[in-house]
Amino acid sequence: MSDTILSVSHLSKEFDLPRKHFWERFYVPAEKFKAVNNISFEVKEGEIVGLLGPNGAGKTTTIYMLLGLLKPSKGKISVFNLDFSNNREAILEQMNFSSAYNDLPYKLTVWENLYVFGRIYKVDNLKHRIETLIKVFELEDIKNQRQSGLSAGQKAKLNMAKAFINKPRLVLLDEPTASLDPDIADKVRRYLLSSQEKFKTTMLITSHNMAEVEEICDRVIFINHGKIIDEDTPEGLAKKIKSVKVTLMIKDGQKRTLNFAQKNQWQASAEGRYVTVEVSEDEVAWLLAALADKGVEYSEISIDKPSLEDYFLKQTRGDSYEMA
Amino acid sequence: MKWHRIKALILRHLLIWPRNLEQITDTFYWPVLELLMWGFLTVYLIGNGLSRPSLVTFLLGSVMFWMIINQSQYQTSITFMHEVWDRNLLNIFSSPVSPWEFVLAALIISLIKFLITLVILVLAAYFLYAFNIFSLGWYFIPFLFSLSLMGWVAGIFITGLIVRMGQGASSFAWTLLSILQPFSAVFYPLSTLPDWAQKIGLLLPSTYVFEGMRSVLARGSMNVNYLIISFALNIFYLILALLFYKWMFKVAMEKGLLTKFN
Known part of the structure; x- marks a missing residue:
């Protein structure tokens, strides 16, 4: 753990609050809401960092900015020592993302979904890679089933397989084990830890499962009202309570x-x-x-x-x- | 812009195409139904001595040409809507796929689909009504290209609207071109329209194609200026549509609109 993979500097995101009536937008200045307020942090290569906070704290907004889905109002994001705003494609080729609240095309089978995303990321030896992930995430029996026919847990496993299709250097995971049964959730955590160990994969994870965060995260960034409140190891944060x-x-x-x-x-x-x-x-x-x-x-x-x-x-x- | 990403998007949409009943009806059922309806109307009119046989050529040619615009626009804008309906937008735009790659993939998907529709229409018109689209000669190719270009322009514009306004704007995918149809002089000469409507018609690339088509069918020749003006207008609108699409994506990124589709 030495090189900085992700560096966030004075990042802010402001949204206009909706006006009461449509026509007010022409003469009433918008009230602003700061979803993320001047946060700075770094993530080193091979680290698993938890981004924690209550609902509405600014975690998802931060993740969306890191993925380029949302333009920051202020601040700078640097990934792999490249400025995100000028190197979006080069950076995203080496990143991936999974959210428990996101779907993949529902008329495609498990295998086809992984194949399409594998081709988007131009994965070498794609068929072999797909078979490996299908085995790791125990998708063998359903690999020819359409996404629409999968259970919530199976969909979450498919999302995870998609997130690792390109052997990413940095993965952003939004509640990776939500809706998984304890057995599969444990297997997913084992996979995350083995990926960290074998490939030095760096991960930024949001989760409401505190036991999971304690188990897999090297460090936790606690965020509330758009600001970083604290930053420490999970044990370090727990010890702050006397x-x-x-x-x-x-x-x-x-x-x-x-x-x-x-x-x-x-x-x-x-x-x-x-x-x-x-x-x-x-x-x-x-x-x-x-x-x-x-x-x-x-x-x-x-x-x-x-x-x-x-x-x-x-x-x-x-x-x-x-x-x- | 990377070709492998565009190919992957095309593959994704072509894989789901035969699995979507509504896509099949939109691509085959409605166009063929419309062709049958107009075809039988012309058969009836000619059979009762109410019109000349050349009317079949005019009407069926017009129906088929309008389908080209309609399909190329619809298939372009529906590509984005499929990502919305599948809740897949975040996966696409958190990958290296750029908005330009996405729109180019949408245009190619639309081209593939409307060419298939066109083949079916051409065959149906030939076997049912003995209408040969190739009676237009080589003009057929630039006519086809100009109309598909206009459909793409409308498709890109509607996609930009959906990006900015959300799913509510998707109704434009079914309605926008219908608004332009009466001004395009599809089934009648431009001179039939009142003055104010003719002025609007003159701003549409499609008007010149339909005027040109009638001229070729009636006299066997056409003023090439029709094609030149049609292409010039198309290129002008294409530039505007691409700028609009870029602007809408910029606004969407600032306001987080893409993330709200989920």
Whole structure:
């Protein structure tokens, strides 16, 4: 991981908000909405970077600008050390894209779809490449079926196969495993990791599956309201949350536990016989000792360390997690 | 512009062509139906002594020539619509395919399809009504080319409109040329039209082709100026249509319109 594959510098995208009436466009100046606001980041060769954020954060707008589907209002995109605006075709020949929300021509079969896109990208030894991808993504049984007859999961696998048809150096994946069953989703993740290892494929991924991001991403860029809020490894982001969740199955003293938490201004919740208290890591021992002093009896205990999902929720909801 | 990408797009559209019932009806059914309808009308008129036999030649020639414009325009604009309906636009334009490669592929696809339609119409007209399109002699080729050029111009213009305005503008793919048909003097001489309509007709390349066709069929010769003016107008409109298409794509990229089709 050394060379910079993708460099985004002060990228912004502004849209005109729609006016109430059509005729107002002739005399009412448009109100502006900044979907992406002055973001800068780099992705190194062979890195898998997660682009995370809530819905409407600006992730998809950023991806569309990186694909040349949307012209930035300001800023510069450089891919493979080439300026995107002047080298669109040369860059896109070495890139690819897949979105769970995109389709391929529905009257073409799986094989024909891959063949057409393989020819668009001028793939060498195309038939062999198609057979390899069909095997990797387990499309053998349906390779002669039309896209229209595929299930959502099969379509997602076909989209993924299309995204790797040209052995791209940079792949942008929008929710790559959405609508896949856990088994196939796991196989897709294995493929992404093996592609990174064998071919140093660089990937920029959006996903709402935090466990997946933690598993495959080397780094995460967290974006909200069009701005980069944070940038770190998944573990690094999770560690920014100081509090842990202590869950106890209370045999006796649930009310005392909740009162004690309230008195110490800890977030606590009860569900059936289980009580969850959020405390900082260094307060766990003190909490358990204090509950023992109060005669609280419990039969099960679990202490959950903060995850990337906790970080995501903190950033999007601004809820009670204590940040470092 | 890379030929392998254009060929891939052509292949994609030709593969789906026989699998689309609406495409088959648009390419074969409607044109043949229209030819039959006009053909039988002329048979009836001649059979009842209401018209001269040359009317068959005029009417069937006009019907077939109008089909050429219609098909070349329709098949050009429908190529873009197929990408919209298949939710495939983002895959196409996030690949190295450029808007110019796309439009050139659309023109070639339209050329292939309307030539097939034309062969069927020519054969149907010959066997059903003994109408031989080649009675126009060598003029047939420049007439054909000029009319297909006008269809392409309209097709490129409509594609630009769809890019800018979305699927709502797709209705132009079926209607735009119908608006121009009465001014093109397809079935009657230009002089039949009122003055104001003649002025509009003179701005259309198709008018000169139909006037020329009637002249060839009636007198066996034609003023070559008809062809020159027709081509000059076509080239002028083609340049405008390409500039319009480029402008619409630029606006679409700025406003993110291509991404909204999904």
